[in-house]
Amino acid sequence: AKWVYAFGDGKAEGKSQMRDLLGGKGANLAEMCNLGLPVPPGFTITTEVCTYYYDHGKSYPPELKDQIAAALAQIGTLTGRKFGDATNPLLVSVRSGARASMPGMMDTVLNLGLNDETVLALAKEAEDERFAFDSYRRFITMYSNVVLGVEHHAFEEALEQYKEAKGFELDTELSAADWKTLIQTYKKIVRDEYGSDFPQVADDQLWGAISAVFNSWMIPRAKKYRELNNIPESWGTAVNVQAMVFGNMGDTSATGVAFTRNPSTGEKALYGEFLINAQGEDVVAGIRTPQNITEKARIEAESDKPSMEKAMPESFAELTRIYGILESHYRDMQDMEFTIEKGKLWMLQTRNGKRTAKAALRIAVDLAGEGLISREEAIGRVEPGALDQLLHPTIDPKADRKVIASGLPASPGAATGEIVFSSEDAEAHRKAERKCILVRIETSPEDIHGMHAAEGILTTRGGMTSHAAVVARGMGKPCVSGVGSIRIDYKAQTLTVGGNTLKAGDKITIDGSTGQVIQGEVKMLEPELSGDFATLMEWADAFRGMKVRANADTPTDARTARNFGAEGIGLCRTEHMFFEGDRIIAVREMILADDAEGRRAALAKILPYQRQDFLELFTIMSGLPVTIRLLDPPLHEFLPHTDAEVAEVVKATGVSEEKIRHRMRELSEHNPMLGFRGCRLAIAFPEIAEMQARAIFEAAVQAAADTGSPVTPEVMVPLVFTRAEFDIVKARIDAMAKAVAEEKGATLDYQVGTMIELPRAALKAGEIAETAEFFSFGTNDLTQTALGISRDDAATFLGPYTQKGILPADPFITIDQEGVGELVRIGVERGRKTRPNIKLGICGEHGGDPASIGFCQEVGLDYVSCSPYRVPIARLAAAQAAL
Ligand code: PEP
Ligand code: MG
Numbered sequence: 001a002k003w004v005y006a007f008g009d010g011k012a013e014g015k016s017q018m019r020d021l022l023g024g025k026g027a028n029l030a031e032m033c034n035l036g037l038p039v040p041p042g043f044t045i046t047t048e049v050c051t052y053y054y055d056h057g058k059s060y061p062p063e064l065k066d067q068i069a070a071a072l073a074q075i076g077t078l079t080g081r082k083f084g085d086a087t088n089p090l091l092v093s094v095r096s097g098a099r100a101s102m103p104g105m106m107d108t109v110l111n112l113g114l115n116d117e118t119v120l121a122l123a124k125e126a127e128d129e130r131f132a133f134d135s136y137r138r139f140i141t142m143y144s145n146v147v148l149g150v151e152h153h154a155f156e157e158a159l160e161q162y163k164e165a166k167g168f169e170l171d172t173e174l175s176a177a178d179w180k181t182l183i184q185t186y187k188k189i190v191r192d193e194y195g196s197d198f199p200q201v202a203d204d205q206l207w208g209a210i211s212a213v214f215n216s217w218m219i220p221r222a223k224k225y226r227e228l229n230n231i232p233e234s235w236g237t238a239v240n241v242q243a244m245v246f247g248n249m250g251d252t253s254a255t256g257v258a259f260t261r262n263p264s265t266g267e268k269a270l271y272g273e274f275l276i277n278a279q280g281e282d283v284v285a286g287i288r289t290p291q292n293i294t295e296k297a298r299i300e301a302e303s304d305k306p307s308m309e310k311a312m313p314e315s316f317a318e319l320t321r322i323y324g325i326l327e328s329h330y331r332d333m334q335d336m337e338f339t340i341e342k343g344k345l346w347m348l349q350t351r352n353g354k355r356t357a358k359a360a361l362r363i364a365v366d367l368a369g370e371g372l373i374s375r376e377e378a379i380g381r382v383e384p385g386a387l388d389q390l391l392h393p394t395i396d397p398k399a400d401r402k403v404i405a406s407g408l409p410a411s412p413g414a415a416t417g418e419i420v421f422s423s424e425d426a427e428a429h430r431k432a433e434r435k436c437i438l439v440r441i442e443t444s445p446e447d448i449h450g451m452h453a454a455e456g457i458l459t460t461r462g463g464m465t466s467h468a469a470v471v472a473r474g475m476g477k478p479c480v481s482g483v484g485s486i487r488i489d490y491k492a493q494t495l496t497v498g499g500n501t502l503k504a505g506d507k508i509t510i511d512g513s514t515g516q517v518i519q520g521e522v523k524m525l526e527p528e529l530s531g532d533f534a535t536l537m538e539w540a541d542a543f544r545g546m547k548v549r550a551n552a553d554t555p556t557d558a559r560t561a562r563n564f565g566a567e568g569i570g571l572c573r574t575e576h577m578f579f580e581g582d583r584i585i586a587v588r589e590m591i592l593a594d595d596a597e598g599r600r601a602a603l604a605k606i607l608p609y610q611r612q613d614f615l616e617l618f619t620i621m622s623g624l625p626v627t628i629r630l631l632d633p634p635l636h637e638f639l640p641h642t643d644a645e646v647a648e649v650v651k652a653t654g655v656s657e658e659k660i661r662h663r664m665r666e667l668s669e670h671n672p673m674l675g676f677r678g679c680r681l682a683i684a685f686p687e688i689a690e691m692q693a694r695a696i697f698e699a700a701v702q703a704a705a706d707t708g709s710p711v712t713p714e715v716m717v718p719l720v721f722t723r724a725e726f727d728i729v730k731a732r733i734d735a736m737a738k739a740v741a742e743e744k745g746a747t748l749d750y751q752v753g754t755m756i757e758l759p760r761a762a763l764k765a766g767e768i769a770e771t772a773e774f775f776s777f778g779t780n781d782l783t784q785t786a787l788g789i790s791r792d793d794a795a796t797f798l799g800p801y802t803q804k805g806i807l808p809a810d811p812f813i814t815i816d817q818e819g820v821g822e823l824v825r826i827g828v829e830r831g832r833k834t835r836p837n838i839k840l841g842i843c844g845e846h847g848g849d850p851a852s853i854g855f856c857q858e859v860g861l862d863y864v865s866c867s868p869y870r871v872p873i874a875r876l877a878a879a880q881a882a883l
Pocket of ligand 2: 757778
């Protein structure tokens with residue numbers, strides 16, 4: 001079998017389509033070679049080797065050794081060197097590369113092949129002894145850390161002690177002789193900590209590094225990342241071995257990362273950072289502050305360090321040329337890593353760059369405008385869930401803000417929260433439902449969970465490509481990085497800036513779009529929905545088949561929904577209106593009444609409120625469909641809870657406290673979700689449904705008269721499981737419609753339909769559709785009842801279900817397609833069979849979940865209905881589902 005794929009000198013055995021086998025990095029290195037770009041020669045060990053490795057007790061396929069030896073020999077031929085040779089050594093880098101990029105999760109070893117002998121050859125060749133020994137000590141620390149498991153700080157302490165003893169401040173002050181001395185110390189550290197000598201044989205070093213990459217596939221932080229990003233363990237990682245090129249061979253050498261477009265804003269311009277006389281890890285580690293690539297970016301950043309455009313014009317021109325080739329080849333924004341060795345530019349990596357939602361929108365719209373991609377592709381390029389970032393508030397530019405520091409605008413959006421200094425504290429805050437900002441000197445992959453838990457991230461070190469910045473952008477969280485003026489004291493749990501000290505728990509606001517750090521809370525603004533957002537949404541709407549409605553209970557919800565492009569209301573939960581203002585008192589009076597008479601009297605007080613509510617909804621929705629659901633929740637939800645509330649009801653109703661308490665006991669249920677709720681209320685207390693129907697119809701007549709456009713209300717009955725229930729309630733509604741039409745002398749156009757939210761309703765959909773004019777799948781209750789999992793109590797035990805893979809996702813977030821989905825399919829089929837033109841929608845939480853929206857398209861629903869803030873997400877997801 002073939003386990004190794006070589007590349008170099010303008011050809012490659014692999015190509016970009018072989019991502020599954022070669023990993024993202026390997027596939028793209030091969031592709032860049034095929035495009036004739038300057039890539040240091042190398043080879044990729046396939047992901048199948050990783051799988052083999054774990055299937056065979058961490059051993060390798062027998063053919064692998066010879067295949068690697070042959071590939072190494074080929075690199076040797078291309079570079080005129082030999083791996084392990086004392087006089088003309090080939091040095092290599094070893095990097096991991098999974099199918100999906102896993103930033104910072106896997107490890108890299110550079111300068112592999114150096115030992116006590118080859119370091120001398122390197123010194124001679126580079127005519128720079130200092131460079132050679134610096135490289136060797138870097139190799140020893142990196143290799144010992146990644147492969148041998150020796151802690152980094154052991155070396156760092158030795159270096160600090162040495163510098164102190166010599167009176168040095170910077171690493172650059174160390175001479176070749178200094179590094180030689182330190183290398184002896186480093187080797188001793190390895191001997192002490194690891195238990196044997198640092199490996200001197202190049203082959204041993206290589207196999208050690210390869211195994212380390214494969215082993216790192218299973219380390220906890222890699223597992224955690226996969227879990228958070230739904231990456232299957234079975235994919236495995238590839239290993240890339242490549243001839244070294246050095247960015248630290250003096251002032252004509254450099255290393256950097258560049259995006260073909262700005263990953264924060266999407267602006268079309270080469271964007272990135274580089275460091276002269278440095279090796280790759282120096283840029284990412286954020287130890288030295290990198291320089292800008294373009295002159296324009298340098299001026300904007302007010303940096304006094306020269307840009308690459310000025311300092312290395314030829315390499316800059318070459319990079320610009322390559323950027324054009326890569327963008328038109330991949331037809332997407334690229335994130336490139338490069339190294340310049342003595343004036344010659346080498347490409348080390350390219351991949352589709354991670355970007356903010358704002359940048360994703362702009363890039364998709366621009367690429368379509370440039371003719372590189374079609375509109376359909378542009379729609380597919382933006383992940384619907386990512387729009388969430390754009391739909392959230394930003395800081396009001398007119399608000400007073402006490403800016404205490406500034407850093408890099410690493411990931412846009414603004415966030416306020418209490419200061420926490422560790423990921424553990426961030427998680428604790430999240431559990432206690434308190435918002436926090438994670439404040440760290442820098443972040444590492446161990447902080448992923450804390451970054452998830454926090455509203456935003458602030459670091460005092462590191463650039464736009466630091467771990468914090470890259471990961472925050474991926475998560476869509478605001479991040480300000482490299483705020484050098486802030487001093488953090490983890491022990492004291494304080495941060496200090498310009499004489500001002502803040503403690504853990506104090507509130508700060510960060511603005512990831514400007515880089516500002518602000519003391520306290522600041523006024524926020526609603527998001528801007530014009531420009532690229534509007535353009536892409538317009539394109540999406542043109543491709544979409546399903547309609548998108550909103551679940552809106554109040555005029556505010558309805559207006560937000562309209563702003564976001566909702567095409568009607570798919571669910572108005574009328575119970576939410578019962579809590580508005582002081583009407584809850586009348587509602588309580590109604591519930592506590594002894595008989596229908598008493599209830600009617602109280603309902604008469606509620607009627608004008610309800611009518612006004614519906615009038616406003618109809619007016620805001622001006623002619624768009626509005627589905628209003630009759631009262632659904634168990635009545636006891638409206639009862640007073642505290643003693644003060646009870647006293648209030650006593651005062652307002654004149655009913656004795658004893659009687660009220662008695663009625664409360666009467667209404668209490670063991671299983672309220674399966675109890676006296678839904679249409680059962682309308683069946684036992686028809687006057688409630690009658691009041692609501694009257695309010696709906698009177699409002700509809702009024703709205704039609706006010707606006708001149710006809711209103712067709714859709715009245716929806718909840719929690720039906722048989723046609724007989726529905727028919728009883730429908731008869732009351734129809735009678736009320738007739739009465740109102742007569743009273744007002746108007747004609748009324750309306751529909752009566754039902755929720756399908758119980759398994760029996762889905763099964764009996766054929767019969768229910770005989771009289772129901774529309775169905776709305778209530779997948780919250782349908783999930784709860786199909787799985788027998790309480791939607792309110794699931795959190796405590798559902799975690800292990802997804803972790804252990806019993807369920808692929810939380811079924812209350814993403815629809816369980818196999819089970820609940822089957823019920824929906826049955827409901828759709830049987831409903832349509834009886835009534836071919838029946839209107840079908842969904843109004844459970846799943847209506848705003850992109851994966852579930854795909855399912856809705858598949859089963860042929862007419863519309864989805866979701867919360868107002870998710871309407872744009874649903875519009876885009878529905879378009880993608882239709883493509
Ligand atoms: C549902 O059950 O899916 C639904 C939309 O109704 P509610 O969430 O109000 O129970
Ligand atoms: Mg329900």
